[in-house]
Amino acid sequence: MSKTLFDKVWDSHVVKHIENGPDVLFIDRHLVHEVTSPVAFLGLKNRGIKVLYPERTFATADHNTPTRNQHLPVKDPLSANQLKALEENANAHNIPYWGLGHKKNGIVHVIGPENGITVPGATIVCGDSHTSTHGAFGAIAFGIGTSEVEMVLSTQCIMQPKPKSMRINVNGALSEAVTPKDVALFIISKLSTSGATGYFVEYAGDVFKNMSMEGRMTVCNLSIEMGARGGMIAPDEKTFDYIKGREYTPKGNDWDAAMEYWKTLYSDEDAVFDKEVTFDASEIEPMITFGTNPGMGIGISNNIPLAETIDGAVATYKKSLEYMDYNEGEAMVGKPIDFVFLGSCTNGRIEDFRAFASIVKGRKKADNVTAWLVPGSHKVEEAIKEEGILDILEDAGFELREPGCSACLAMNDDKIPAGKYAVSTSNRNFEGRQGPGARTLLASPLVAAAAAVTGKVTDPRELMHEEAFA
Amino acid sequence: MAYDKFNILTSSAVPLPIENVDTDQIIPARFLKATERKGFGDNLFRDWRYNSDGTPKEHFVLNNPIYSGKILVGGKNFGSGSSREHAAWAVYDYGFRCVVSSFFADIFRGNCLNIGVLPVQVSPAFLDKIFTAIEADPKTELEINLPDETITILATGESESFEINEYKKQNMLNGFDDIDYLLNIQDDIEKYAENTPL
Numbered sequence: 271m272s273k274t275l276f277d278k279v280w281d282s283h284v285v286k287h288i289e290n291g292p293d294v295l296f297i298d299r300h301l302v303h304e305v306t307s308p309v310a311f312l313g314l315k316n317r318g319i320k321v322l323y324p325e326r327t328f329a330t331a332d333h334n335t336p337t338r339n340q341h342l343p344v345k346d347p348l349s350a351n352q353l354k355a356l357e358e359n360a361n362a363h364n365i366p367y368w369g370l371g372h373k374k375n376g377i378v379h380v381i382g383p384e385n386g387i388t389v390p391g392a393t394i395v396c397g398d399s400h401t402s403t404h405g406a407f408g409a410i411a412f413g414i415g416t417s418e419v420e421m422v423l424s425t426q427c428i429m430q431p432k433p434k435s436m437r438i439n440v441n442g443a444l445s446e447a448v449t450p451k452d453v454a455l456f457i458i459s460k461l462s463t464s465g466a467t468g469y470f471v472e473y474a475g476d477v478f479k480n481m482s483m484e485g486r487m488t489v490c491n492l493s494i495e496m497g498a499r500g501g502m503i504a505p506d507e508k509t510f511d512y513i514k515g516r517e518y519t520p521k522g523n524d525w526d527a528a529m530e531y532w533k534t535l536y537s538d539e540d541a542v543f544d545k546e547v548t549f550d551a552s553e554i555e556p557m558i559t560f561g562t563n564p565g566m567g568i569g570i571s572n573n574i575p576l577a578e579t580i581d582g583a584v585a586t587y588k589k590s591l592e593y594m595d596y597n598e599g600e601a602m603v604g605k606p607i608d609f610v611f612l613g614s615c616t617n618g619r620i621e622d623f624r625a626f627a628s629i630v631k632g633r634k635k636a637d638n639v640t641a642w643l644v645p646g647s648h649k650v651e652e653a654i655k656e657e658g659i660l661d662i663l664e665d666a667g668f669e670l671r672e673p674g675c676s677a678c679l680a681m682n683d684d685k686i687p688a689g690k691y692a693v694s695t696s697n698r699n700f701e702g703r704q705g706p707g708a709r710t711l712l713a714s715p716l717v718a719a720a721a722a723v724t725g726k727v728t729d730p731r732e733l734m735h736e737e738a739f740a
Numbered sequence: 741m742a743y744d745k746f747n748i749l750t751s752s753a754v755p756l757p758i759e760n761v762d763t764d765q766i767i768p769a770r771f772l773k774a775t776e777r778k779g780f781g782d783n784l785f786r787d788w789r790y791n792s793d794g795t796p797k798e799h800f801v802l803n804n805p806i807y808s809g810k811i812l813v814g815g816k817n818f819g820s821g822s823s824r825e826h827a828a829w830a831v832y833d834y835g836f837r838c839v840v841s842s843f844f845a846d847i848f849r850g851n852c853l854n855i856g857v858l859p860v861q862v863s864p865a866f867l868d869k870i871f872t873a874i875e876a877d878p879k880t881e882l883e884i885n886l887p888d889e890t891i892t893i894l895a896t897g898e899s900e901s902f903e904i905n906e907y908k909k910q911n912m913l914n915g916f917d918d919i920d921y922l923l924n925i926q927d928d929i930e931k932y933a934e935n936t937p938l
Contacts, residue, residue, distance in 0.1 A: 285932045286925060291907025294925065296932050306824065308775035317919070322926075323933065334773060348773035355775045399823040399847060413823035413847055417854035417917070425922040427929055430850070431905065463760060464817040467846055497820065499846055524937070563760050563820070583815065586759040679769040679822075688792065700764040700821060702787045 272538035274435050275504050276470050279410045279535065283393045285427060292429040298392040300327040300422045301378045302365070304334060304349075304356040305681070306397030310420035311359040321363040321423045328387055329360040329367040332377045333398075334681040337644050337671035340370045349682065363423075376647020376673045379403040379615035383487065384649050386516025390505035390532040395422060400615045400697060402493040405502035406486035407509055408535045410470070412500040433499050434468055434544040437537070439475035442551035447731045449625065450485035451617055451695065451714035453477060454492035455557035457549065459567040462581070467497030469545060472537060477551050478503050483512040484621035491616045492697060495564040504536040556730060558602050559699050559712040561590040566699070570717060570729050574600050593701050594709050595689075602711075602727050609692035610641040610722040611704070612715055613671075614678040617695035618646030620653045622715040627662045629719035629733055635667035636725030642684055643668055644676040666723070680705045693721040743856030745915040749838055749884040750894070752809035754801055755874045761814050762821035763848060767830040769822075780826055781833030802834075806878040813840045813870055819848025828852045838884050840891065842867040853908050854918065860884060860891055866900045869893060886912060 273281070286294040302310075307329070314321070321327060334349040344350040353369065360367035368374040374381055379400055382388040390408035395401060397419045404411035418428045438457060458465075471493050478486060486503050493501030510529065513519045520528045537543075555569035568575065574591070576598045577584050591598060596605075612618075612626050623645065635641055643663065645651040651673060654660050660670055677684040678696035680703070686692045688707025695718050699710035711727065720730040771783040789800050796803040812831060818841035819827060828851040831839060837857060842864045852859045862870070873880045873893045883892045886909065892899040904912070911917065922929070 285929055288907050291905050294922065294929075296929070296936065298936065305772050309777045309825075312776065313919075319923075322929075333769075346773075352773055352775055397823060397825075399821065401823075415823055415825035415828070415847060415851035415854060417825060417851065417919075421919055421922055424919055425926060425929055426933060427922050429907075429918045429921070433846075463820050464843060464845070467817070467843070497817070497845060520937075563762065583759045585757075586815065589758070679764075681769045681772065698762075698764065698821060700762045702768055703764050706768070706770075706787055706792060 272541045274537040274541040274543060275408065275472055275502060275535055276410065276435050277541070279391050279393065280432055292431045294427050294429055295393060297395050297422050297426055297428060298326065299387055299394045301382055301387070301394070301396035301401070302327060302329045302356070302419065303378050303396070303398065304331050304352040306416050307359065307419055308352060308355045309416050310423055313420040314424055317424070319424050321365065323426050324364040326426060327365045327423065329356055329365050330375055330378050330381055331356060331369045333675045333679065335370055335674040336682050337642070337674050337676045337684055340672045373648050376649065377615045377618060377675055379491065380618055380646030380650065383407065383512070384516070384647060386513055386519035389513060389519055389528070390509060391535050395428065399494045400491050402498070402500035403487050403491040403615055405490035405493065405500050406483060407513065408502055408505035408532070410500065410502065413494065433470040435472070436466055436469040436498070436545040436547070437472045437474055437543045439546070439548040440477040440551050441475040441548065442477070444477060444551050445555060447556050447716055447734060448554050449714040449716060450481055450488040452554055452557040454489045455559065455564065455567040455712060456554045458492065458496045458565050459557070460549070461496045461547070463495060463563045463565040464497040466493070469498050471498045471501035473501055473503050479506070482621060483508060484619045487619065488616055492564070495697060505532050556714060556717050558717055558727060560594065560596055560602055562593055562699055562701050564697065564699060564712060566590065567712065568602065570602060570727070572602070574598050574602065603729055605727045606638070606691065607693050607711070607721050607726055608638065608640065608690040609686050610639055610718050611644070611677045611692055611694040611696060612718055613642070613644030613646065613676055614696035615646065615675070616697040617715050618644060618650065620650050622695060623650070623654050623659050624657070625715040626719040627659045629716055629730055630666040630668065630723055631662045633666055633723040635722055638725045639722050641668050641722050642671060642677055644671045645673050647673050677704050679703060680708070686710070693718045693727070743915055743917060744837070746837065746856060746858055746886050746912040748886065749810060750881055751811050752879050753811035753813050753840070753870070753874060753882050754807045754809055755871055756801055756812065756814045757871050759815040760817045760820055763819060763824055763827040764821055766819065766827040767824065772824060772826050777829055779833070780830035781835065784830040784834045810835060810837045811840060811882055811884065812836045812838070813867070813874070816841065816843045816864070818844050820845040823847045825851045825855070828855050828857055832857050840867070840870065840882070853912070856912065856915070858884065858886065858912060860902045862891060862900050862902060869898055
């Protein structure tokens with residue numbers, strides 16, 4: 271029987287199927303961080319059990335860590351307590367722990383792939399909804415709650431009904447300045463934040479085939495923002511080249527054996543999806559959001575849609591615009607901004623810093639803008655330095671911070687003040703997401719860079735052309 | 741941790757007729773710093789419920805004494821966003837045992853089931869009827885009947901059935917959790933793991 275990529279990976283991990291109930295799914299690799307794990311470890315303690323397979327779990331500190339002076343003790347006592355709990359729990363259960371200052375430390379979804387923890391055909395979970403990132407490698411990866419973290423720690427399994435399947439095809443070539451982030455924001459704007467709820471998505475078509483691994487990670491990362499459990503892309507030579515030789519990927523004969531399996535990981539030609547949608551790449555332009563969920567995005571040259579044209583509750587839509595202090599029908603280009611945030615598991619990888627630098631090179635940060643540039647990991651930070659990007663950023667008046675989730679969810683000190691506007695490369699523009707009262711405009715690193723040097727929402731193509739004629 | 745048994749719940753309900761209520765509204769990230777599961781109810785809907793100086797926002801439904809009960813009724817796509825189970829904990833800790841909506845985000849729904857809060861998905865038309873009934877009489881009661889898988893507006897007798905898989909239903913009725921089940925089949929799991937390289 272023909273199978274989808276998702277079927278192949280899911281079905282091979284089912285330990286037991288419960289009639290009229292969930293599947294017991296074996297989890298190959300498990301990532302934990304300080305925020306969603308302490309109560310799970312406490313649960314193990316209360317039951318008097320140990321972690322069943324500690325070699326399958328990896329721990330890092332990222333969510334509430336400071337992005338400055340990481341060598342000093344963490345000031346916030348609650349954050350410090352959570353970090354201490356993670357370290358103690360990891361040590362007590364022999365789980366590798368990459369805490370603050372460790373060279374492998376970084377955002378959990380950035381360091382997984384970097385260290386070869388993420389491999390094709392694996393099941394990967396983490397108590398974080400953006401675990402979908404790892405699907406870029408042809409893995410089934412999704413976020414779980416703390417009860418499920420406890421399940422994985424204690425039994426290496428979770429219990430989930432098999433989701434439905436959806437394939438999203440984007441064919442053709444992307445236009446200038448259209449990045450993977452724009453592709454994802456475009457799809458979410460079309461499907462809405464609940465359009466893929468109940469589904470696991472496979473991304474297919476020219477655009478994803480031609481996309482870098484970093485770009486694929488950005489797209490899969492945002493799968494959850496359309497409600498999908500996760501998204502995945504069939505592994506190819508690009509995938510294998512990326513992971514080969516990384517610390518936790520198989521070596522020697524094991525690599526050859528793994529490759530044999532990985533090469534079977536694609537959707538059979540006649541595989542049937544529960545839902546299939548197709549978009550034309552040429553329709554996509556650089557995107558920006560104007561409201562309070564990631565589905566409220568438009569091409570940057572467009573105006574904020576009129577309430578009467580939207581699909582959904584008008585009252586909710588108006589409440590959202592009121593929060594943003596925007597009016598329907600207004601243009602986004604030219605709107606003043608106060609902050610720029612480059613980073614997060616969505617856009618905190620080296621390619622994102624290259625893109626940002628390509629725009630700010632030879633320009634200066636606008637005086638009215640506070641910019642937080644936060645690499646996704648120490649490895650990204652190193653690459654930024656090695657490639658000379660740091661010099662470009664510093665010449666333009668920017669400062670590079672230390673790795674972590676930072677202003678994406680503002681658990682640390684990196685909070686956008688109430689009422690201020692931030693162009694952010696992160697993943698959520700929910701009310702208060704980046705700080706109580708903060709207003710977030712989600713966009714790509716190129717759009718963020720254009721805003722950072724002009725102090726307002728600016729189409730990056732304008733700056734790119736300016737450069738061409740200079 | 742096994743949780744409360746759920747059978748038939750009859751209660752008035754708190755209406756929140758807003759779509760896409762995300763987990764950052766249910767519990768903002770800055771309140772996720774605890775290492776134990778307690779006290780999250782105090783910060784349920786924190787920024788909708790309180791001003792920045794900590795005084796209650798008069799117009800928010802949780803601050804309106806005419807609304808109370810163990811059932812929270814929300815608009816479409818309730819619980820979207822983050823996987824934080826803290827959102828479900830906050831709902832539970834505040835005193836809710838059931839959330840009704842016309843559509844739930846996946847992870848939030850799963851988290852609720854895992855801690856003993858029953859997510860009840862109804863049709864958009866029935867959701868409207870509930871909101872209308874509560875608007876007419878804030879004390880109107882809903883009956884959530886898990887054994888029969890029905891939800892009824894007691895004042896009008898209008899009723900609808902809802903779905904829950906049999907396994908989860910038994911868990912909720914008996915207060916079992918998934919770890920109890922998984923620990924019971926550990927031999928099967930270990931056999932599987934032997935044949936699964938890292």
